[in-house]
Amino acid sequence: MQPGAIASYAATAGIGLPAASAGAGTAAAGSGAPFGDLLKNAISGVDGLEQQASTAVEGLLRGSGVDVHDAMIATQKADISFELALAVRNKAVAAYQQVMGMQF
Amino acid sequence: MNLFGVMEVSGSALEAERIRAEVVASNMANAETTRTAEGGPYQRQHVVFSSAGSQPSFAGQLLGTTGGGADQEIGGVQVTGVVADQGAPLRRFDPGHPDADKDGYVSYPDINPLTEMVDLMGATRAYGLNSSAVQAEKGMLTASLDILK
Numbered sequence: 162m163q164p165g166a167i168a169s170y171a172a173t174a175g176i177g178l179p180a181a182s183a184g185a186g187t188a189a190a191g192s193g194a195p196f197g198d199l200l201k202n203a204i205s206g207v208d209g210l211e212q213q214a215s216t217a218v219e220g221l222l223r224g225s226g227v228d229v230h231d232a233m234i235a236t237q238k239a240d241i242s243f244e245l246a247l248a249v250r251n252k253a254v255a256a257y258q259q260v261m262g263m264q265f
Numbered sequence: 266m267n268l269f270g271v272m273e274v275s276g277s278a279l280e281a282e283r284i285r286a287e288v289v290a291s292n293m294a295n296a297e298t299t300r301t302a303e304g305g306p307y308q309r310q311h312v313v314f315s316s317a318g319s320q321p322s323f324a325g326q327l328l329g330t331t332g333g334g335a336d337q338e339i340g341g342v343q344v345t346g347v348v349a350d351q352g353a354p355l356r357r358f359d360p361g362h363p364d365a366d367k368d369g370y371v372s373y374p375d376i377n378p379l380t381e382m383v384d385l386m387g388a389t390r391a392y393g394l395n396s397s398a399v400q401a402e403k404g405m406l407t408a409s410l411d412i413l414k
Contacts, residue, residue: 228279228280228283230276230279230280230283230396230399231276231280234272234275234276234399237272237399237403238269238272241403241406241407241410244407244410245410248410248413248414249413252413
């Protein structure tokens, strides 16, 4: 395919040219919150869910009127949100190691 | 509604079905009860469910689809109340009973064990299917986590 054909295809398909898309990318990165803050918020969210789960299970074991399904659902929520946080952490570490292993 | 919305909805249904099973158990336990705090025989109890959260109206749906309104709040179920059956009590001839009236008849609650057992089966099955919904939601969440791998 000719280069001109690619440009005309991009124009009809509404795809921005590389220069335009790069400009949009830097603008989006500049306005967003830092990755560290995002991670901190996510971890505090996971911590909150885990505390809810531990309160529910403790209440269930004490027999203080906590429903069994409430304790189970709280446990599952904590489990899944922890798995999500772990997956994000693994992905971040993998990206870091990939950058560190870069050869010039 | 966040990621755990289905779990909240199914959790409310699990609670409602547990209360329904409790009411059925209470009805069966008191099938022969002739004395209550209010006087007279035990009255059969019914549990009343109502939908928590707003019912989606047509205007709300339209606004939600066109992006003009907030997301419709999808609610679970809640137990509005437990109401007593207003049916007449069963009258059985038993002159020796301490609660017999002057004609020798005793008023018993009008509770049919068959009806109660069917109601209990319904509550058990409904509990199970809502529990399956929680399992399905868990599977969906796990599958979405696998996207990252």
